[in-house]
Each structure stands twice: as structure tokens, then as C-alpha cells.
Amino acid sequence: MSGARGDQDALSQVEAFARIRLLRSPNIGPVSYRQLLARFGTAVAAIEGLPELGSRGKKAYRPAPKEKIEREIEGVIASGARYLFHDQDHYPALLAEIDSAPPIITCRGNQALASEPCVAIVGARNASGAATKLAREWARELSQAGLTVVSGLARGIDGAAHEGSFPKTIGVIASGIDIAYPPQHKELQEKIATEGLLIAEQPPGTEPRGRHFPSRNRIIAGLASGTLVVEAAPRSGSLITARLAGEAGREVMAIPGSPLDPRSAGCNQLIRDGAVLVSEPQHVIELLETFTGAPRSTYRVAEDPTTFDYEELSKLEWGEAKASGDEAGAIGRLLTKAPIGVDELIRQSGAEPAMVHMVLLDLELSGELERHDDGGVSRM
Template identity: 65%
Template sequence: MEALSQAEAFARIRLLRSPNVGPVSYRQLLRRFGTAELAIAALPDLVKGSGGYRPASEERVSVEVQAVRAAGARYLFHDSPDYPPLLAELDGAPPILTCRGDADLAQKPCVAIVGARNASAAAVKLARMFAGELAEAGYVVVSGLARGIDGAAHQASLSSGTIGVIASGIEIAYPPEHAELQEAVAMRGLLLAEQPPGTEPLARHFPSRNRIIAGIAAGTLIVEAAPRSGSLITARLAGEAGREVMAVPGSPLDSRSQGCNQLIRDGATLVQRTEDVIELLTSFQGQPRLVLREASKDWELAETADDPADIASLLTTAPVAVDELVRQSGASTGAVQLALLELELAGTLVRHAGGRVSRT
């Protein structure tokens, strides 16, 4: 890969910060126009009937870049050599991350350890044991710097280098009591953020944070989790990416164990010792076991698309696969992809995991 010019790097940040541009549409725009600079210039004409689409302003992006530098952080672009390689396998991987610390850690074998915030003392002890022994075995422990299991996993693996993924801007510590731990992760490991500097952690940011945790690692270990918890979202995302999903069983009388027991019943691997985790991860060859179909690129050749309104008429608020839209519309894959891109930029389309889409 050729080194990005400052102008193109700036344009990429500006493109991703523009209204309704997400990870999928960002990549599609880069494929179609070749550079972010050309894509930004084309955006107003691409969003038909938008009433004047305006990309993110240069002033806004300049302020962001200055804030990243002030935080002692830097940008990681999706096609840079030090971007986490397993994360890059995912269709919805963040096109741009901000980071502090040693980005080379993400190039090593990684395992995610997550679990309950209000974890039991026994579960915290287990998390420390797993994290410490996995670190000694050469694995980089990834987690989300939350209270409970996450914090225990980071603390136990800090001396070997650990990766923390946060739901806020790179300079904001959350929870506040983990400010010292977060700084230690940045200084001795790697701290990653998808959100721009200054972003406070909101509820909608945590599932996005969880997909990064699951995407970086070859496997995800859930130590303790209640039903419908964020840890189960991480496990589901890991499973959708074809990664190992492992869970520690617990008492059915403890609600904090019900999530793990449910995962095991649904097909996650039951683990009780660090050796169980290592045995599973040793067979992982660096490719998702269940490869998600990469969106067809032949849409790039389409000069025009079917009327986006025709595609929109097939959409409801229930997610549907893009392949199904191609089948029902009778249009080419390229035409459907281009129509979906226009609908997304206009703010009327939502993309979901697994290449599915729905109306807003």
C-alpha cells in the first residue's frame, strides 16, 4: 500500500464524518471513485432530491485532527499495514480508528475476555486467571475496559500488553474509576476508539464497540453474563464472524450465569481451564470459520441504477438480505447496491450485521 497523502487522509476522515456515511457506504464510495477526495466532490450529486447534501466541513475535521494529536493519539485507516488484520476481515469493520499505544499488539494472536459488570468475586478471580495465563502463553487479551470482568482481564494481562476498546472518544475515560487503568492500557498496551474525540459514551455506541472487540480476536470468552447483556452481543457478533465463542458455566441459581449457560446450550464451547481456550485457539488459522459473503463489487461497473424508489418499495423495518432484494427486484447486483447507497446517504436505510438492510 502506498503511503496516504495528508490531503487524502484528511479527506477520508471528512468522508466518514459526513451525514449517513457508514462503514459499508464508505468503502463503496472509495471503490467507486478511487479516492475520498473525489467521493466527497461527488456526494451532493449522488444524493438525488436531498435538498442540498453537505459533506462534513473541513473546519470540523480540522478540529478533530487537532484533538487527536492533543490526546497523543493517531489514526488507523482500514487499509494501513498496522490495522488489526482479523478486524479487517469483517464487512462492517470501522474504516478509521484512533489509537494510543502499540498497534503491533493487534497483529499477534488475540483473545477477547468479557463479562458481567456486577461480576461475582469468583468470576473476577476466574477472569484474572484466564487473562494472566493466556498472556503468559503469548495471547493478547482484548476487552472493553468496563467494570467487573473487563477490568479484571486488563489488569491481569497488563504486563504482557492488552488491548482496550472504548465506546467514547480516545481521550474520555469511562467508567471514571477506570481512568488510571485506561491510561495504563494506552501506555503499556493498545487503546482503540471508533468514535471521534469528545464523544461521550452513549448506549448506542456500545454494540459498535463490542463488534470491534469480537472482530479483533480469534475467539471470545464469556466468563459471566446475565441474559440480554452486552457480553452476549459480543458473543453473537463473534459467532457471526465465524470466531470461537467460549463460555464458563455457572450455577443456574445465579442470574449472572444464565447468559453463559444459554450460550453453551446454543452451541458455545464450554471451557473450565486456560488449556481449553488454548486448544481451541491453536487451530484457528487467521480466517473466519464461517466466511461472511463479501458484497459483490460488480456494482462499480454500473453507470446507473434502477430508481432507488423501486428498491425502497421492497424494504420494510424488518432487516432483509441484499441477495433477496436482488432476487425480488430482478435488477443486477450492481444496480441494487448503488440504489442502496443512495438510500443510505439520504438517511432512509439502515445496515445490519450479516449484510442485511432495512428502512429507517
């Protein structure tokens, strides 16, 4: 069930089961999962400690039922997949570097592909014929140069990228490993699963929902040292992937297009905002062959400007909170429905990082906190 690392590092079946159960428990995400493992040492101990940690909520906390996890494991086995845990040797090293890396993924196919140099190719679902042809041809040339092509199995650019790079391709899906989406890519998905590599974060049987696609996009961006956007509208999932790649310190590249075509507006905007303009596959190869972790692209999403500086007020409130013993309340009061970075929360509160992380974990277990793929947190 757990995959191999070496005899001394292999997970026991009991610990592997507990890890899956921990991650599937209510209000547990990648960040809180890692914090709980760090605090308790093992998932077995974390499961035992969850009811007490979650007792501050409005109702008693219950971890995921064992029967539910047993059914999930049966589904993984039945689909010919296997689990891969965040601390196993075959877990992709670049993916492990992002803060919100999935602690557990399910895989079918050649896992070695994820350890090779990767480039993500993404773009519009309703892509133009010219862009689809371009994506297929570029993917073929990039794969022949030794790069594994990562994409999301969507219609349009994604499908063309997979077809052009096969079998050096990785498909990351927003559904369970046993669900084909979109339905018209059922054969392509199965082909990738048997000869390339198919990755899913969601449990088997999970139908894709809107909130799953940004999570899938962070995996696509995290697997690759660079993300290439072929054609995209100004507001699209492809630009989310580009943003996540930029935030992870990876290369962001875009192919320019006609200003008269709305489907090119996203790429043109990316270039204007600092993405590297590429006009032939060799440009991508040169960028990624010499990638050292310091990208040439300067694309980042600007933070929303704030009109009020909370720093002095929060320092005063923190001093009063320490005097009254309400440090947790002071931290919680800094949270709103607008996302804020954890580092910024630590700075504004003046609290010790461990205290802030503990308060956030308590709020998350009680269902009051939302964690965002960019590392921000907000009130539910």
C-alpha cells in the first residue's frame, strides 16, 4: 500500500493507514497534517490526540471513520494505483518544496517520470486550432529533448500537450484516480496511466468539483521547474497555474499572441507582468536546462494594497492580550475573510511563530479557518 523507500524507512501498514485517515479527517489539510505529524511524531499518535485538540470547537471532533478509509484503500487497489507519501523516495522532489504539497497522492504508471526534469504546458480549453497544433508540436520537441511534459488532461491545450509528448507525460487530474474527466479524454487518460504517469490527490470515486481544480493546478506547477502558457484568457485556470509557479520560484513562460484574439490576452498580460516571452521550443529548453532555482522570469501577482497599518495597533493589543492571558484571541481577531500570509500574521501579532501556528491549527480543526493554495489563511 505504501510503496518502497528502503527497509528501515518503509511505512508500516498501521502507520500508512493512520496517515490516510488523518488526511481524510474533517478540517485537515496539507499544512495542518504536517503540523500534526511534527507535533505527535506519528499519524497513529496524532489520530489519538485529535479529539482532545478539536474539543475547543462547538461539537466533539471525530476523525474519519476507519470503514471509510478501508473502502478508499480497496478503491485504490481495484484501480491499479498505489499511494505515495510525502516522505518516500519516489515522491517528486520539486513538488515536495512547495508549502502546500499534497502529503499523499495516488499514482498509476511510471513514477520515475516525476523525478525527471519537467515542464508544465497549460492553456485554454477552447483553444484555437493554431494554438492546439503549436502545443502538440512544442510538447513533442520538448519531450525529445528530455523533458517530461506535465498538464491537466483538460480539453484544448492540455490534451494536445499530452498527445505530443507521449509517453514522457504526466497527467494530473482533479478527480479520483478512477474517474475519467473530461469523459472524452477517457482513452487518453488510460493511456497515460499505463504508459506515462497519472496523479490524483482526491480519493477514488471523487467527481471533480470547482474547488479541486486550483488544487490540481498547484501540483502541476509544483512538479515542474517551469510552466509554459500557450494560449489563455485573462481569467483562467492556466493563469492560476502560472501564478502558483511564480510563487513557488519556478520559471513562468508564455507564447505571445495577437492582441485581437481574446484567447491571447492572458499570455500577453503574463509577458507584460514579467513572464519570459518564448517563441520557439529551444527557448524553453535553454531556460530549464540552466535552471538553478533562481528563475529569469519576474512574474508575480502583486499583493493587494492595504490602506491601514495594523502593526502598532496589533502590538498594543498583543501586550494587553499577554497580560490577560488571551493570546489566542488576539491572534484570532487579526483574521478576516480576506486571506493573509502566515508570516504577516506573525509579524502583525508579535506572537511567537509556534503560538500562531497552534492557534491556526485549533481554528482549522474547529472548521473556522480556510487555508489557501498560496499559503494564506482566512476566516471561513
